[in-house]
Amino acid sequence: MENKLRQLFDYQRFEQNDNLNKLIDDTHRRARISAIPDVFMRNISAAGDPSTSIEIIKKQLKQL
Amino acid sequence: MSCITEEKLYEEYHDKVFGYIFNHTSNKEDAEDLTNDVFLKAFRSLERFDESRASVSTWIFTIMKNTLTDHFRRGHISEELNEDYVSSDDIEGSYLKKETLEEIARALKELPEEQRDIIILRYYDGLSLTEISEKLRISYGMIKIRHKKALAALEKLLSYGGKITEFSGKLKQ
Numbered sequence: 278m279e280n281k282l283r284q285l286f287d288y289q290r291f292e293q294n295d296n297l298n299k300l301i302d303d304t305h306r307r308a309r310i311s312a313i314p315d316v317f318m319r320n321i322s323a324a325g326d327p328s329t330s331i332e333i334i335k336k337q338l339k340q341l
Numbered sequence: 342m343s344c345i346t347e348e349k350l351y352e353e354y355h356d357k358v359f360g361y362i363f364n365h366t367s368n369k370e371d372a373e374d375l376t377n378d379v380f381l382k383a384f385r386s387l388e389r390f391d392e393s394r395a396s397v398s399t400w401i402f403t404i405m406k407n408t409l410t411d412h413f414r415r416g417h418i419s420e421e422l423n424e425d426y427v428s429s430d431d432i433e434g435s436y437l438k439k440e441t442l443e444e445i446a447r448a449l450k451e452l453p454e455e456q457r458d459i460i461i462l463r464y465y466d467g468l469s470l471t472e473i474s475e476k477l478r479i480s481y482g483m484i485k486i487r488h489k490k491a492l493a494a495l496e497k498l499l500s501y502g503g504k505i506t507e508f509s510g511k512l513k514q
Contacts, residue, residue: 278496279464281436285445286465288437291361291402296446304461307454308476331351334380 345397347384354401355380365409375412379405396438448498456491459484 289297358379363372382404390400449457462468462476470488474481 278492282460282464282495284437285441286461288399288402289442289445289465290364291357291405292398292439292442293357294439294442294446297442297449300446300449300457301461301465304458307458308462331348331380334351334377334384335347337377338381338384 344392345387347387350383350387350397350401351380354398358401358405361405362409366412371412375408379408382408398439399437402437444499448495451498452491452494456487456494459488460491460495463488 289301355376359372359376362375362379363369366372366375379401383401386404390397449460452460458477459470459473462473463470468476470484471481473488474484477484
């Protein structure tokens, strides 16, 4: 059970389920934990233009 | 065979992958390179990916985790891209899907705040019970009791619902 919870919360860091994020934020507020890293994570934007990057990846694939 | 296109896959998951990897590497260049590696592997495996056996999200998550693990094992030295592809069979933890996150959210809401906080601090933030005790300024003994109660309550809550839950593996009538 504990291991599954760890994995699920790790997966949550990836998926960013809104309902879970709200509960996490509430806990952090009560525990006065800085949420800055997570807020930053949620607002993080892709580096560069995604449409340009996908073309680069496709080119790399062809070269392999 | 998968119906998802490379473009859709990239559009939907690029930010999530980059954000997760950046959080673990704290290095933008590494995160960009590794994100590219993840999608190269995913595109290479896409034709063989079977959506009926695993969700796209879990599949990408697995590729990403494997890529990160390889990165840290190599000591951050860049090497040729691994030739292995990730099939639906390689994915561990079939409970790792969006629906399970919703289930967890619903179950956590049922818990008293004091128990919910302990679960989140322990399993999301990775704090020990001692650290939680210090943070919340509650005795260690009390934290330990609440932690045990919270786990038992969650186990019960996640077993109900008239369906097989990935957690308990029990079929409820």
